[in-house]
Amino acid sequence: MGVTDDIADELAQQALALEAKTGDEGITVKVSEILGASSQTTQEAFLTSVRVRRAEERARTYLAGLAQKADGSENAR
Numbered sequence: 001m002g003v004t005d006d007i008a009d010e011l012a013q014q015a016l017a018l019e020a021k022t023g024d025e026g027i028t029v030k031v032s033e034i035l036g037a038s039s040q041t042t043q044e045a046f047l048t049s050v051r052v053r054r055a056e057e058r059a060r061t062y063l064a065g066l067a068q069k070a071d072g073s074e075n076a077r
Contacts, residue, residue: 004039004041004042004045005045005049007042007045008035008042008045008046008048008049009045009049011031011035011046011049012028012046012049012050012053013049013053015027015028015031015050016028016050016053016054028050031046032046032047032050
């Protein structure tokens with residue numbers, strides 16, 4: 001990744017971690033606004049990283065649920 005993507009992804013990770021810790025879903029919105037005021041390119045990279053990481057979390061949660069069900073059905077036999 002380039003410097004813009006690297007910085008944006010680091011910021012996305014920090015913002016998402018703070019959102020999870022505080023329950024304040026407005027953190028990523030505010031960070032996005034701050035970035036957009038100076039660099040639309042960095043804002044777009046940040047928002048992409050946020051979407052990718054949220055999608056990853058949902059997909060991993062789904063797969064973990066499937067694995068848990070599969071383990072439960074194997075144990076029921």
